[in-house]
Amino acid sequence: MKKFFARLFNAPWHPLALSAYAVLALLASNAGQVAPSAGLRALLASLTFGALVFLIVWLFFRQSHKAAFLTSLLLALFFTYGHAYIALAEEFPDAHYAIWLNLGWAALGLVFICWASRPQLTFVSATPTLNTVALALMLMAVTQMDFGLGRGSVHRLGAQNAPVEEGLTRPENPPDVYFFLMDSYARSDLLKSAYGFDNRAFDEALTERGFYVATCSQSNYVRTELSLGSSLNMQYLQDLDPAFSPESTKRKVLWDALKHNAVRYNFETLGYQTINFATGFDWLEIRDVNQFMSPPAITSGMSEFEGLFLRTTLARYAQDWGWVDPDYILGVGFRDRFTYIFNSVDEITQNPQPTFAYIHLISPHPPFVFDAEGNPTYPPDYWNKQRQYPADLYQKGYLNQVQNLNRNMLNAVDTILKNSATPPIIIIQSDHGPWLQTKEKRMRNYTALYFPGHADILYPTVTPVNVFRLVFDAYFGGKYDILKDVSYFSPVPKIYDFDEIKNPCVTGN
Numbered sequence: 001m002k003k004f005f006a007r008l009f010n011a012p013w014h015p016l017a018l019s020a021y022a023v024l025a026l027l028a029s030n031a032g033q034v035a036p037s038a039g040l041r042a043l044l045a046s047l048t049f050g051a052l053v054f055l056i057v058w059l060f061f062r063q064s065h066k067a068a069f070l071t072s073l074l075l076a077l078f079f080t081y082g083h084a085y086i087a088l089a090e091e092f093p094d095a096h097y098a099i100w101l102n103l104g105w106a107a108l109g110l111v112f113i114c115w116a117s118r119p120q121l122t123f124v125s126a127t128p129t130l131n132t133v134a135l136a137l138m139l140m141a142v143t144q145m146d147f148g149l150g151r152g153s154v155h156r157l158g159a160q161n162a163p164v165e166e167g168l169t170r171p172e173n174p175p176d177v178y179f180f181l182m183d184s185y186a187r188s189d190l191l192k193s194a195y196g197f198d199n200r201a202f203d204e205a206l207t208e209r210g211f212y213v214a215t216c217s218q219s220n221y222v223r224t225e226l227s228l229g230s231s232l233n234m235q236y237l238q239d240l241d242p243a244f245s246p247e248s249t250k251r252k253v254l255w256d257a258l259k260h261n262a263v264r265y266n267f268e269t270l271g272y273q274t275i276n277f278a279t280g281f282d283w284l285e286i287r288d289v290n291q292f293m294s295p296p297a298i299t300s301g302m303s304e305f306e307g308l309f310l311r312t313t314l315a316r317y318a319q320d321w322g323w324v325d326p327d328y329i330l331g332v333g334f335r336d337r338f339t340y341i342f343n344s345v346d347e348i349t350q351n352p353q354p355t356f357a358y359i360h361l362i363s364p365h366p367p368f369v370f371d372a373e374g375n376p377t378y379p380p381d382y383w384n385k386q387r388q389y390p391a392d393l394y395q396k397g398y399l400n401q402v403q404n405l406n407r408n409m410l411n412a413v414d415t416i417l418k419n420s421a422t423p424p425i426i427i428i429q430s431d432h433g434p435w436l437q438t439k440e441k442r443m444r445n446y447t448a449l450y451f452p453g454h455a456d457i458l459y460p461t462v463t464p465v466n467v468f469r470l471v472f473d474a475y476f477g478g479k480y481d482i483l484k485d486v487s488y489f490s491p492v493p494k495i496y497d498f499d500e501i502k503n504p505c506v507t508g509n
Contacts, residue, residue, distance in 0.1 A: 009127075010127060010128055012065050012068030014068060016051065019050030019075060020043060020046065021137045021141060027039045034282050038282075038305040039305060039309075057074070061116075065126075066122055068123070070112060070116035073116070077105055079313050081313060086312070156265075157257075159253065162235070162240065164265050167477070168266055175423060176357070177272070177357070177424065180359050180427065181360045182363065182430045183360065183430065184364055184398075185446045190437070190441055199406075202410070206410075211428070214447040214449070215460045219432040219464060219487060220463050220464055220485075221488055221498075222432050222442050223495060225255065226490070229254050229257050231464030232263045233263070234263065234480065235465065236483070237496065237498075238498065247497075251495075258284070259288075264289075267356040270476065272353070272354045272355060273353040273354065274358070275291045275359075276358050277292075277359055278295070304329060307326025311326060331376065331377070331379045337362070341359055342411065345415050346419065349415060364402045366389065366435075367382070368401055370400060373404070423452035425475065427450075427471075429449075439489045440501055443489070447462060466482050466483055469482055470482070488500055489501050
């Protein structure tokens with residue numbers, strides 16, 4: 001065994017390990033945002049590219065250790081170029097950094113070639129060390145990735161103090177439950193004051209269909225993961241798990257609590273079929289539900305992660321040269337998922353079993369991929385060179401998607417109501433308000449509730465933490481207490497360091 005490892009680490013395979021590390025490190029840095037499986041094609045392409053560079057260099061030197069050494073240096077330049085480009089763009093947005101970066105990388109490449117070309121250098125003794133370092137980097141990246149290997153069974157809870165009730169009862173004709181989460185959708189009064197947009201037509205259309213629109217609703221938290229982690233567990237995070245302490249910056253327990261939440265647990269216990277849709281964000285996707293729905297792979301042939309990987313390498317110039325456009329691919333992916341959800345509403349209403357469908361819409365949240373009529377738009381048209389959103393372009397893209405989403409939501413509601421033998425429960429809610437607003441205004445989320453036979457229990461200042469408590473109490477014999485409606489702001493990275501934000505609608509605030 002000792003001889004085997006000695007031979008293994010004396011073989012010059014570090015260029016391939018570094019090629020793999022470039023993909024694995026990007027997956028690790030985006031853990032929770034993308035599934036590890038999203039990097040498979042990029043990993044294969046990176047390994048193939050590394051092997052090809054090694055072959056070309058070997059044909060020149062005809063010495064494997066020397067060729068491997070130079071290949072690793074050249075690959076390091078190739079795979080770090082995009083990271084350096086992005087860092088300079090953020091630090092010096094108005095400088096002509098690309099020219100100097102190109103000159104610097106070209107000079108380094110020339111130095112590396114001259115160094116490796118010296119006849120007396122074979123680099124044989126350096127190979128074991130380079131192999132060890134490359135392997136360590138790979139292992140470090142893999143250990144930081146989230147493979148979704150949760151503890152316990154599927155029907156479990158992700159938070160220590162999730163408030164489940166074992167005494168819930170399923171009625172004779174159980175209603176289907178649809179939870180539409182419109183990401184970053186603002187309350188109508190904020191749309192009017194911040195953007196001059198009159199959303200009364202949408203409010204009135206929902207009211208005519210029997211919805212209660214909460215005119216003074218606020219989010220409990222200002223970030224999606226916090227808001228959903230709380231609302232789907234019907235509990236404030238401060239009381240949900242010790243992991244959510246003010247000093248912590250970790251999200252693993254939060255994401256697990258979001259995926260394996262108390263609301264889902266209750267419905268599964270009641271014999272409901274659970275449905276979730278792809279969002280493009282791995283930490284938001286509940287893939288172990290009864291029916292996880294995702295559109296077919298986009299026809300462009302490249303995924304969003306692959307586009308991101310391209311931008312972090314020297315191959316980012318493929319976009320400038322017109323060979324490939326990752327930003328176009330980004331738009332296609334978001335449009336495909338959005339359209340697929342609304343095209344699937346009729347299908348999920350036909351489910352013979354009682355259904356709980358959690359439908360997270362990444363809209364009007366950026367990227368902005370639709371105009372007001374639902375036609376495709378190009379995401380970079382709404383950001384600057386640093387891929388940030390100026391206020392005027394954000395408003396334009398945001399209102400476009402609000403109008404497109406409104407029309408689709410009303411069509412979906414009509415389909416659900418028409419196809420439901422038993423009047424369904426429909427929750428239309430946002431996790432928080434729009435970007436680029438004060439922290440107080442970002443709390444002004446949208447809430448519209450269809451509670452057939454129980455509209456009398458609803459009230460204007462309801463917050464997400466209480467919505468499913470009301471559902472289980474009114475329809476399933478629950479004994480949940482209605483919590484005090486409170487909103488909290490927290491900074492990044494200390495996302496659990498909460499400060500209360502008062503609701504101006506409440507007397508005394």
